[in-house]
Amino acid sequence: MQIEQLQIFEIDNPHQVSSVEVHAQVLITSWVVIALLIALPVVATRNLQTIPTGLQNFIEYVLEFIRDLTRTQMGEEEYRPWVPFIGTMFLSIFVSNWSGALLPWRVIQLPHGELAAPTNDINTTVALALLTSVAYFYAGLHKRGFSYFGKYIQPTPVLLPINILEDFTKPLSLSFRLFGNILADELVVAVLVSLVPLIVPVPMMLLGLFTSAIQALISATLAAAYIGESMEGHH
Amino acid sequence: MERVVNMRVAAPAALSMAVIPCRASSARSSSGRVPAIRGAADQKVRVRYNCAFFQEALQNVALKVSQNPTVRKAAFLAMNTLWAIPAIAEEAEEKGKIFDFNLTLPIIVAEFLLLMLALDNLWFKPVAKVMDERDEAIRQKLMGVRDNSDEIKKLQEQAEAILKAARAETTAELNKMRRETAASLDAKLQESRQRVEKELAEALANLESQKEETLRSLDKQVQELSDQIVAKVIPF
Numbered sequence: 049m050q051i052e053q054l055q056i057f058e059i060d061n062p063h064q065v066s067s068v069e070v071h072a073q074v075l076i077t078s079w080v081v082i083a084l085l086i087a088l089p090v091v092a093t094r095n096l097q098t099i100p101t102g103l104q105n106f107i108e109y110v111l112e113f114i115r116d117l118t119r120t121q122m123g124e125e126e127y128r129p130w131v132p133f134i135g136t137m138f139l140s141i142f143v144s145n146w147s148g149a150l151l152p153w154r155v156i157q158l159p160h161g162e163l164a165a166p167t168n169d170i171n172t173t174v175a176l177a178l179l180t181s182v183a184y185f186y187a188g189l190h191k192r193g194f195s196y197f198g199k200y201i202q203p204t205p206v207l208l209p210i211n212i213l214e215d216f217t218k219p220l221s222l223s224f225r226l227f228g229n230i231l232a233d234e235l236v237v238a239v240l241v242s243l244v245p246l247i248v249p250v251p252m253m254l255l256g257l258f259t260s261a262i263q264a265l266i267s268a269t270l271a272a273a274y275i276g277e278s279m280e281g282h283h
Numbered sequence: 284m285e286r287v288v289n290m291r292v293a294a295p296a297a298l299s300m301a302v303i304p305c306r307a308s309s310a311r312s313s314s315g316r317v318p319a320i321r322g323a324a325d326q327k328v329r330v331r332y333n334c335a336f337f338q339e340a341l342q343n344v345a346l347k348v349s350q351n352p353t354v355r356k357a358a359f360l361a362m363n364t365l366w367a368i369p370a371i372a373e374e375a376e377e378k379g380k381i382f383d384f385n386l387t388l389p390i391i392v393a394e395f396l397l398l399m400l401a402l403d404n405l406w407f408k409p410v411a412k413v414m415d416e417r418d419e420a421i422r423q424k425l426m427g428v429r430d431n432s433d434e435i436k437k438l439q440e441q442a443e444a445i446l447k448a449a450r451a452e453t454t455a456e457l458n459k460m461r462r463e464t465a466a467s468l469d470a471k472l473q474e475s476r477q478r479v480e481k482e483l484a485e486a487l488a489n490l491e492s493q494k495e496e497t498l499r500s501l502d503k504q505v506q507e508l509s510d511q512i513v514a515k516v517i518p519f
Contacts, residue, residue, distance in 0.1 A: 069385040078391065082398050089406035096413045098420070104410075111410050131411075132403035140398060171387035178388075179395060 071169055073158060078166040080151075081144050114138060114268075121272035126191075126279055130272065133183060137176065138268035141167060145230055145260030149237075149253060165260075168231040170223070177223035180271040181215070188278035196278065218274060222267060229263045 148165020188196040240249035
């Protein structure tokens with residue numbers, strides 16, 4: 049995988065140049081994903097009717113799915129405010145992964161670098177995982193105040209180091225799960241295509257579609273589960 | 284991720300190998316075609332090498348050098364140092380790392396939050412409103428239907444009561460009518476019977492009187508006849 053890099057130079061002092069880099073291909077593909085995700089509801093909510101048809105049916109189904117997902121993890125009383133967060137998490141990961149698999153990014157030749165799913169970059173997945181971490185911390189503190197920190201010594205204080213470690217492993221596992229799945233799938237498909245371009249990669253591509261959809265679901269479900277768990281605490 | 288080390292691998296085929304990554308990978312490490320965005324004067328200029336130019340140079344050198352072994356080794360060493368120079372000069376770009384954290388991360392965070400706001404206002408809120416309104420309307424209708432069934436039962440009972448009353452009324456009426464007609468029939472029967480009896484009695488009376496009359500006349504005739512007979516029988 050090549051990375052197209054834009055170098056932005058910040059001059060601190062004459063003897064030192066620090067450069068801040070940006071992976072532009074990730075930004076480009078993420079803008080496409082955002083455009084898709086915004087165009088869909090804009091088109092579909094133009095004429096909302098009581099008896100839905102077509103596109104409105106579809107977006108209602110998606111919202112129902114997300115609500116159900118959130119409600120299952122967080123309980124009936126408190127799930128409402130978190131639907132946008134979990135929904136955006138699910139939809140952005142899902143559309144990112146499927147755009148990487150389905151859209152013909154290779155048609156656009158970049159000078160150096162390649163366009164692919166935005167989630168095959170460690171920055172994207174770590175960003176999402178950190179957002180989830182911040183979200184569940186915020187949820188816990190908002191709901192329970194400083195007694196939220198009591199969860200570290202439950203069920204027994206012996207587990208304190210493990211509970212602290214959990215705060216680091218949760219975002220780590222979230223990010224790596226998504227990153228590894230998407231990147232590995234893309235690499236395998238790329239290698240297969242370079243070897244036997246005709247029919248052989250197709251089952252791998254279909255598997256890739258399936259697993260990337262599952263990964264989106266898992267990321268969203270785990271995010272909701274962590275938030276729900278930190279809100280209710282261990283009982 | 285392609286490691287920069289690949290470029291610097293010392294091998295007899297390093298010359299040709301050095302060319303291939305350049306071509307196939309569309310120039311990673313030393314092929315910076317993006318011009319530096321400069322801020323002020325007096326800064327280190329990062330040198331960007333053009334990959335294509337490098338390739339041609341390498342090929343020429345390779346051709347010339349491949350014949351002579353010592354020259355080949357020297358060229359090989361020179362190649363390596365040549366490849367190393369850009370790496371020394373541009374450390375930042377020689378990232379073959381898989382964990383390449385940079386400004387992209389906060390940008391993605393910002394994009395996600397903005398997307399969340401946008402989707403919430405464009406998608407989740409309007410669609411949720413329509414769905415909730417629909418649920419409410421359905422629930423109202425269901426409640427209404429449940430009440431109506433009680434009313435229906437009441438109405439049914441009322442209807443049955445009315446029917447029963449009506450039936451009773453009609454039978455009563457019918458009976459009354461029947462009795463009345465029977466009574467009138469009876470009356471008429473009586474009347475006609477009386478008439479008939481009267482007429483009968485009259486006729487009988489008539490007959491009686493006629494009989495009497497006839498008897499009387501007969502008596503008279505008998506008297507006459509007997510007188511005649513006597514007259515005839517007794518001569519004088």
